[in-house]
Amino acid sequence: MERARPVVPSLLLLLLLHFAVDCNGSKVGVCYGRNADDLPTPDKVAQLVQLHSIKYVRIYDSSIQVIKAFANTGVELMVGVPNSDLLPFSQYQSNVDTWLKNSILPYYPATMITYITVGAEVTETRDNVSALVVPAMVNVLAALKKAGLHKRIKVSSTHSLGILSRSFPPSAGAFDSKYAYFLKPMLEFLVENQSPFMVDLYPYYAYRDSPSNVSLDYALFSPSASDVIDPNTGLVYTNMFDAQLDSIFFALMALNFRTLKIMVTESGWPNKGAAKETAATPDDAQTYNTNLIRHVINDAGTPAKPGEEIDVYIFSLFNENRKPGLESERNWGLFYPDQTSVYSLDWTGRGNVDIVTGANITSSNGTWCVASSNASDADLQNALNWACGSGNVDCSAIQPSQPCYQPDTLASHASYAFNSYYQQNGATDVACNFGGTGLKTTKDPSYDACVYTTSSKMGTGNSTSAASTSNAEDTATWLTEGLPFMRRCGIPGASSLVTAGGWVSFASSAPSPPPQTHFPRKNSFIRLADVGALHLGLL
Template sequence: MKTTILALSLCYIVSLSSALLGSDKIGINYGRIGNNLPSPYRSIELLQSMNVRHVKLYDSDPEVLKLLSETDIHVSIMVPNDQISRIASNRSEADQWVNLNVLAHYPSTRIRFVLVGNEVFSNNDKQMWLDLVPAMRYIRKSLSELNIHNIKVGTPVAMDVLETSFPPSAGKFRSDIPAQVMRSLMKFLNGTRSFFFLDVYPFFPWSKNPTTMSLDFALLKEGNLTYTDPNSGLIYMNALDQMLDSINFAMAKLGFESIRMAISETGWPHEGDIDQPGANAYNSATYLCNLAAKMSYEPPLGTPARPGVEIPTFIFSLYDENQKPGPGTERHWGILSSSGRSIHQMDLAGSCPAGDKGEARHLAKPVNNRPYKGKIWCVLATKTMREVDLAPAVEFACLQGNATCNELAPGGACYTPVSIVSHANYAFSSYWAKYRGDGASCYFDGLAVQTIVDPSHGSCKFPSVTV
């Protein structure tokens, strides 16, 4: 592996229209887990108006592919996880999938990548791990027999594919993933000159340790902050390069030093829960602006371990997706709202609103870059919920046991007032306080939201989370 030190400088800030939204190297993920999103027709119009040249889908929806056939946008489509094992077990299944989802649209729709599965190794289905590469081989053979040779086959993985990621030179794939699976994947990607697709988010390591990692370092902002890898001697000026190179070193440990990398997802949330620091529009705009500058720079910057190598990149995501479960950030990665308005209040046809140091100066300085310290409760998002919506959610929370709803029983401190709204407020807060450590979120299918206002009343004391 090369050990040339690459000194990055992000003072070169290109315009948003020519970088984020007009580069051959940068595309956008078009996810649709929402009930308030514009139609596919309107979405394709928006992509064209922003001069987007690459879009990545999470399926192969025929309506979307048909609409894209009337554009010059390059497209990445995906084989769902639940179809991987079936395709791996039978070549005819691969032929059928390719005929239905590729041949029916190609070449009028400019399909560039077929991605088999999504973050497969984040799923505990170990049979799927074993079936992944065989499915990829069958898909590629089906394409080849149709004389389609310019569509690359790959699979996106998350950073949790690594057992060790810091320092970058210590990058190593997880030991619970069979070595033959990872070697087979590397051999396939290397032999077909495809890409190692990585979903990589500096927001996550920073937000978990915001006092130990510089926010500027995570946001790719130009500055004097550097990190020198003690083993390789490589100098890093941002967290993204560290994360990318940890994968590069992991591949090198398996004997593959030249597999190209592509970023299948990256971004920064513009909103989140109270206990999620740094999720704001200012940081999101800053990250995307600096990312666009880095990935669109000519000649390509690459990473310290792979200087000068182009890295195709897909921003996550086109829209906020209001039906994604989990913490608040899960629903706030979009560059556009459901109305098609820019989340960051940016002129998408004009300049990237960044100053000399890669800052989003058009937006107010954020107030949540430091972790909130205090108590947080989980209550109803609105007081206009229908009882038919609330009842199942309250029942779910109370049936988890662990004395979650004991105070709501007749005679309990929170029994009165006897209303589904009052009981829901207590049940949500109690459930979240008891199970947050196990990964529970204050969401309840959109019914709940975090608050720092104590909802307790009289002798009824609501459980809270202290952060």
């Protein structure tokens, strides 16, 4: 007999958001540039991306090492054909067929490649390669059709805002006529194949190059920024990003391509610059990227296209020390080469982020306790069970759907539990021993909404605030976001899922998972996340 079994609303919402790829909703990804000699290996980068729950990554070539690193991660990858390859790609179909056979097909679909960008900002290059873009795109599409992948992997090319002859006011946006010879056939190609128009937008440069005309607040999405009114349309702009994006939209509309989807393949802010680059700071970089993520995730759209879904890739994952130009050109990274954050960033767009100055944050007592990389899984599991049991550590934050559950690894969960015990017991050396599996560190291991407490914060009520969100808050989130999401995605019975008390019930004959008092490893019992996904028919 079927029976109803409750699922926590926040867990269900997490599941829905995780499987949102086939439904509506804006997406935020990150650009993974590699013009540096001090970066971690691609395998470690893939782990870092998963650690921060980043689901979309753009690379600028088709490095087999990188593509393989993202296999079975659930991360969607945008790969690139560099400008240097446009000539051979445009000349001979066999060149493209060979490339696809060797660089893409062996690793797909284990690596979820969703886009191929053919050329990047070709109008900004010294060599006149723009005429090669469309022929190369046509050949890439032909190769994909032979492999039966043309509907799963989309082909496009990225552009800078310099492709416009005019961008202000936004309604006057117009493409530069000198690019018409390749632009019109490219736009027709994109429409015919349902591919997006890709553009890189940088409000930072607008401010840096013309601070007397563009305020810093306007560039940073600051609420205190003065509004800018488009005199032709009366549309009100509160930030430079929207103004730049709408200038592209109006330029497309002028050529009768108003339905073409626009994707922002680069946007960001430098965290360091030369003496004259006063706005290139960690504070401003954090402010811009935080506000950008919130703006995109909320599906606010733009004044010209309110509610429009906008996919954005933040530039860039790492600082790149081999890039030429001003100091700022080498310092757009979200992370240092050692994989520590330049500043904290909430990728969900819904949390609170403390604006910080400088690089790594240190605790008031200077240390945290984490799992040693040299410890065996068996020893870590025993220590974790002890900490969450006899050690009286509150391990609710590492339960499914809670802020420290991801990444779902033994080392991550043990680190959170070890640090909680360490801080509760005076932050002494003995309190971080755990049979030799604990390790003291001076770098804050906190990430996203997962906060590793310090002894100064113990007892203030802050340590588990993120993990102990009330059912009322969960229910409100479910009603305002989860339920509309289900309806939007066409999941049947969405209106009948909410029951008394804000819980969600599904009829299921699946066995209930045993209680997880000491947080056993994911293979020990049936995971709640898997059960919830089964209820939705997603597994």
